[in-house]
Amino acid sequence: MIEANTRAFRAATLALCFGSAMIFANLHVVQSLLPTFAQQFQLTELEASWSLTITILTLGLSLLVYGPLSDAIGRKPIMVVTMAGAVLTTLALSQVESYTSLLVLRGLQGLFLGGLPAIAIAYMGDEFTRKAVVLAVGVYISANSLGGVTGRMVGGFVGEHFGWAAAFGAMGVLSAVLLAVFVWLLPKSQNFHPKPLHPVHIARDMGGHLRNPVLLVAFLIAGGNFMIFLNQYSYITFVLAAEPYHLSPHALGLLFLTYLSGTLAAALSGRVTQYFSAPVGMGLGIVLLMGGTLLTLIPHLYAIVWGFMVSSLGFFLTHSLASSWVSHHALQARASASSLYLVFYYMGASVGGFVLAPFWAWEGWLGIVVGSLLVYSLTLGCSVWLYRWQVQAESRKVWV
Structure with missing residues (x-):
């Protein structure tokens, strides 16, 4: 088991924080761009907000699947695969031209974004001691909010100067870097025991x-x-x-x-x-x-x-x-x-x-x-x- 304040603890906690920041940055990147979408695609305020709503909806539904699935086949592989899917959909969003295509991809992206939030704390429970879990969860939750802030600021800054499509492109590149760091830092599961579905x-x-x-x-x-x-x-x-x-x-x-x-x-x-x-x-x-x-x-x-x-x-x-x-x-x-x-x-x-x-x-x-x-x-x-x-x-x- 990973003890608090050890090198393995710092590496695993940092990896999960980077992963969490990546997930919530991608989720919220559109929020500062809503007026831009409304103007660009001639939408009402409610229609523009669908770009956030549909991602949250599919993310929420995916939570019902990933937790039990990870109990059967493992924690880290699902987190890595779903995060990679999120990166690919973010990069694909930088290439769309219609709002309908944007919504379809944002819905798909939500399914991928649910992987890490559904599993991260279960991974900690498997691999960390009880004291280490308490310390790590507090830092992990803080990373959630910091990721959301980062995504909105990246969307706003890049969207203003280079356009909304470039905002997705920048977020995709940043997400790919964070995914690579996550894979490198997060230790393989040592105490996971699969359970039948x-x-x-x-x-x-x-x-x-x-x-x-x-x-x-x-x-x-x-x-x-x-x-x-x-x-x-x-x-x-x-x-x-x-x-x-x-x-x-x-x-x-x-x-x-x-x-x-x-x-x-x-x-x-x-x-x-x-x-x-x-x-x-x-x-x-x-x-x-x-x-x-x-x-x-x-x-x-x-x-x-x-x-x-x-x-x-x-x-x-x-x-x-x-x-x-x-x-x-x-x-x-x-x-x-x-x-x-x-x-x-x-x-x-x-x-x-x-x-x-x-x-x-x-x-x-x-x-x-x-x-x-x-x-x-x-x-x-x-x-x-x-x-x-x-x-x-x-x-x-x-x-x-």
């Missing part, structure tokens, strides 16, 4: 998780929050590209630096639980999401940036606590419970553009804020339900 057992485990209200409510919190949080970024790009801001794609890419406050929140989430229960911490995060959303109504660029920083802080705080809650409260098959959590997480993001579209058509950004607060009110109610369940569960233990 049992689709009936897998379906039974998933059904059990969905019938468990303590898990299902956490799934709904994850899906509802990401539904709004991610798609707010998509719609705000159209606001900031228009009057009176007239931000360029490069400047829009810089907006996503606000994600970095979420990296801090993820690191601090463990300390929050020293003072509050997990449901209270989730509720606090959702209140921050609501406050940050309201702050964006101030018609000043700095206020909007601060609003998104506050929202990012709240989102990643809630996300970290909710994912830990699922891991701790799954009665069995914890790996499949975590996979199902991520499916809800990404499915929520994939439908968010459609959910918010009527509010955008009704009253522009003000409508987005109203729709956001409605959904956040529901997820806040879910956190209150979890708190009440926890109090009742603890009182039953006392009486027993």
Whole structure:
């Protein structure tokens, strides 16, 4: 087993971080380019957002496949093959001329992008000691957000100066380099033991998780929050590209630096639980999401940036606590419970553009804020339900 703070630990953790950054950079590279797509292909805001939505949708669905598949045939081979597929589709995207072709390739790309997120933590569990896993997972999650920021900035900068097709080309070259480093650094599996695929057992485990209200409510919190949080970024790009801001794609890419406050929140989430229960911490995060959303109504660029920083802080705080809650409260098959959590997480993001579209058509950004607060009110109610369940569960233990 790989011990913490050894050469093998640093190599494996660095490899998984580079791989994670590559995955999420490719996923989010289009987000700062949405106004460009709308202008280039004569699209509505919702149609332009499909370039992100379809990738998130197929990525989320692929998570149901890669986890069980890796249990049967191994971790590293699937990660390498799927990452190579992502590189090839990114390079192919630099050659398309129609929006339909772009959407088809982005959908295919999502299927490849799901490989590493579905398997990385399982690889750590196989190869690392328990202490090493705790250290590595925190760094790995930070790499997720850094990859997303990098992709948006590359898309914005290259797209502004050389065109959107060149943005995919640059991302493809960068991804190929990161893949080579990943293959070189990541040790081969030494402690992997294959397990036969049992689709009936897998379906039974998933059904059990969905019938468990303590898990299902956490799934709904994850899906509802990401539904709004991610798609707010998509719609705000159209606001900031228009009057009176007239931000360029490069400047829009810089907006996503606000994600970095979420990296801090993820690191601090463990300390929050020293003072509050997990449901209270989730509720606090959702209140921050609501406050940050309201702050964006101030018609000043700095206020909007601060609003998104506050929202990012709240989102990643809630996300970290909710994912830990699922891991701790799954009665069995914890790996499949975590996979199902991520499916809800990404499915929520994939439908968010459609959910918010009527509010955008009704009253522009003000409508987005109203729709956001409605959904956040529901997820806040879910956190209150979890708190009440926890109090009742603890009182039953006392009486027993």
